[in-house]
Each structure stands twice: as C-alpha cells, then as structure tokens.
Amino acid sequence: MFCSTIFSAATRRAFSSSSKSGIPGRVIFSGIQPTGVPHLGNYLGALTNWVKLQKIAKPEDELLFSIVGWHALTLPQDPDALAASRRDLLATLLAIGLDPKRSILFHQDHNRAHTELAWILNCITPVGKLRRMTTWKSRLATSRNANDESEVDESLLNAGLFTYPVLQAADILVYRATHVPVGEDQTQHLELCRDLADIFNRTFPSTGSLFSLPIQLNTPSRRILSLRDPTSKMSKSSPDVNSRILLTDTTAQIKAKLRSAVTDSIAGITYDPMARPGTSNLLTILAACTDEDVELVAQRYIGKGHGHLKGDVAEAVEEMVKGPRAEFEKIRHETKYLDEVARSGAEKANERSEITMQAVRERLGLRR
Numbered sequence: 001m002f003c004s005t006i007f008s009a010a011t012r013r014a015f016s017s018s019s020k021s022g023i024p025g026r027v028i029f030s031g032i033q034p035t036g037v038p039h040l041g042n043y044l045g046a047l048t049n050w051v052k053l054q055k056i057a058k059p060e061d062e063l064l065f066s067i068v069g070w071h072a073l074t075l076p077q078d079p080d081a082l083a084a085s086r087r088d089l090l091a092t093l094l095a096i097g098l099d100p101k102r103s104i105l106f107h108q109d110h111n112r113a114h115t116e117l118a119w120i121l122n123c124i125t126p127v128g129k130l131r132r133m134t135t136w137k138s139r140l141a142t143s144r145n146a147n148d149e150s151e152v153d154e155s156l157l158n159a160g161l162f163t164y165p166v167l168q169a170a171d172i173l174v175y176r177a178t179h180v181p182v183g184e185d186q187t188q189h190l191e192l193c194r195d196l197a198d199i200f201n202r203t204f205p206s207t208g209s210l211f212s213l214p215i216q217l218n219t220p221s222r223r224i225l226s227l228r229d230p231t232s233k234m235s236k237s238s239p240d241v242n243s244r245i246l247l248t249d250t251t252a253q254i255k256a257k258l259r260s261a262v263t264d265s266i267a268g269i270t271y272d273p274m275a276r277p278g279t280s281n282l283l284t285i286l287a288a289c290t291d292e293d294v295e296l297v298a299q300r301y302i303g304k305g306h307g308h309l310k311g312d313v314a315e316a317v318e319e320m321v322k323g324p325r326a327e328f329e330k331i332r333h334e335t336k337y338l339d340e341v342a343r344s345g346a347e348k349a350n351e352r353s354e355i356t357m358q359a360v361r362e363r364l365g366l367r368r
Contacts, residue, residue, distance in 0.1 A: 007013055015038050025060030028053060028217070029177035031068040031108060031168075036085035037328070039244040041224035041234035044288045049181055049219040051097045062320065063103040064175055065093065065348065068186050070109050071168070073141065074161040088336055092247060095327035104352075106345030108171065113353035118163075118170035120360065124203060125166050129192060135185070136161050173200075176351040181217040190216050197251065204363035210356075222288040227261040230277035243282035247325055251318050257280075258314045269301035269309055282313050289316035 050065055067089050093105055108114055160243055170178055172193050197211035224234045228243040242257050263278040271294055273280040287294035301309055
C-alpha cells in the first residue's frame with residue numbers, strides 16, 4: 001500500500017491539473033550517478049551547469065538534482081564502495097555551491113515513486129525503441145575496457161541496463177519536469193522520455209494530458225578527454241589513475257598528472273581536435289577553467305611549447321578546484337548534516353512525486 005500524504009498548498013498549486021496550466025515556472029530535473037568524487041570532466045560538464053542554473057533560476061522555478069543510485073546498479077557494484085560514493089557525491093554537490101534551501105538535493109533511491117512509474121512506463125515501451133538506444137553498448141564497452149562497442153558481447157547485457165532509459169524517463173516525468181539539462185550523449189534518452197510521455201497521454205487521456213514533453217536545456221558543456229588517451233572521454237573506469245584529475249587531487253597530483261598528459265611532437269600550440277587531440281584537450285581544459293573561447297586561448301600560445309601550456313593549465317585547474325576541494329574535505333565528515341540534507345531533500349521530492357503518482361494511478365484504474 002502507498003501511504004497517504006498531506007501536501008502543502010504551494011506544492012498542490014505547482015502540481016495541480018495539467019502541467020501546462022498548473023506550473024507557474026520551470027521544473028528542472030537532472031541526475032548524476034554515484035561514482036564517488038567527480039573528476040574534472042564531470043565538474044566542467046554537468047556540475048558547473050547545475051550551479052549556473054541555480055544562480056539564474058527565477059524565484060518560481062523549481063530545481064531538483066538527484067544522485068541516481070538505482071542507475072548505478074545496472075553494472076556490478078561493491079556495496080560498501082557504493083555507500084561511500086553516494087555520501088561523497090552529496091558532499092561534493094554541496095561543496096561546489098548547490099544550496100539545499102534553493103535546490104532539492106536527494107538520493108533517487110529514497111523515493112520509490114521513481115521505480116513505480118518506471119514499471120508503468122515499461123509496460124507501454126516498445127522493445128524496438130530500447131534496441132535503438134546506443135548508450136548501453138558504450139557503458140558495457142567502458143565497463144569491460146573494450147576498445148569499441150563492436151567488442152561488446154550482448155550476452156553480458158542485463159535487463160536493468162537494457163531498460164534503464166525507461167527509469168531515466170520516470171526520473172524526469174515523476175516530477176513533471178519541463179526542462180532537463182543533459183549533454184548531447186543523452187539526447188536520445190530524452191527523446192525516448194518525450195515519446196513515452198506522449199504515449200501515456202494518448203493511452204490514458206482522462207481530462208487532458210498529464211505530462212508535458214520535457215525540453216532539453218542545451219547548457220554549455222566542455223567535453224574533457226583522458227589525459228593519457230585523448231581519443232576517449234575522461235573516465236573513472238580507466239585503470240590508469242593519471243588519466244583523470246579528481247576534485248580531491250592535491251596541487252602536486254594535479255601538476256604531475258598534467259606534466260604526463262599525452263600531447264604530440266608537433267612544434268607550437270594550435271587548436272585542432274582531429275589532428276592534435278591531446279594538445280586541444282589541454283586548451284579546452286584551460287578555456288573551461290578561465291571561461292574563455294578556446295580559439296582565443298590557443299592564440300596566446302603561438303610560438304610557445306607544451307611545457308608552458310601544461311604549467312598554465314595546472315595553475316588554472318588548481319585555482320578552480322581549491323575552493324570546492326577544501327569545502328568538500330570539511331563537509332564529507334559532517335555525517336549528521338549530510339543525512340539531514342538527504343532526508344529533507346527526499347521528503348520534498350516524495351511530496352512532489354506523490355501528487356503525480358496519484359494522478360497516474362487514477363488514470364490507470366489503480367485507485368485506492
């Protein structure tokens with residue numbers, strides 16, 4: 001049985017009737033898997049954009065940022081490591097500037113409405129749509145350290161990994177999110193989410209559409225590559241620890257990793273991602289740290305060498321991460337505070353999602 005919930009007047013106004021007429025502002029949702037302390041690619045990708053969205057959001061906008069533990073289970077996990085990663089990631093979100101009084105920060109697995117709606121959506125999802133998803137192949141390839149997706153053995157595919165785009169759609173739709181900040185690699189999944197929202201609305205019309213079709217927020221994002229293999233993205237799954245910079249790395253570790261970064265033997269510094277991926281990756285990192293156009297940054301290094309560039313990148317990275325790093329080290333040991341943030345965020349998330357699920361159950365005939 002589902003417990004009855006008393007909702008605040010503000011929440012009822014925000015989630016009453018149809019999404020189009022009932023929500024005065026935007027509802028922005030995004031999630032990140034609990035892989036522990038983020039690396040530079042995570043930070044310069046999704047996380048800095050979340051902070052920017054929080055800063056520019058209007059008072060009537062709602063922001064929900066989730067640590068999606070159920071998604072992590074689609075690949076083998078060590079239970080103790082996963083528990084530590086969940087806590088460290090929450091501490092990181094707070095350390096980089098997300099404010100739990102302004103944004104709802106919560107663990108996905110603290111709200112069962114996600115999996116309830118995921119099952120319902122699974123029941124209306126054509127298998128053909130899931131087979132066209134490409135991300136599960138790349139995730140399997142990465143987990144197996146395969147060179148490319150052609151080396152992936154489909155017998156290793158489990159049902160959770162195959163259907164996790166449906167859970168991702170449920171993550172979004174359970175809050176009737178109107179806008180979703182995701183990278184280009186997730187565009188296909190957001191399109192599936194929109195398709196499922198439309199299928200549900202047409203299959204169970206009642207008095208009108210329940211779900212709006214979420215809009216992709218194309219936030220500026222830098223694609224940060226591995227320092228040791230600049231043909232692939234920076235990743236924590238790489239066996240080479242020098243391939244990535246973590247937000248907790250010391251000044252000395254950052255300098256050492258960047259000194260050993262793969263570049264090329266071509267004289268001079270130019271930005272050419274195809275011909276010079278390693279050099280271009282360093283320029284991309286520097287431009288992201290200083291919030292400049294990468295082409296303009298490259299012009300400053302005409303006639304200079306890789307040693308000069310690597311030194312400047314190390315200084316810029318250190319300047320950017322030293323504040324969040326210090327804050328993280330302080331927060332990560334404040335267990336009571338982290339537990340309270342998680343509890344409060346889950347309470348708010350459950351309150352909002354239960355209103356959606358009451359409407360969903362009513363349309364399905366699963367009435368109390």
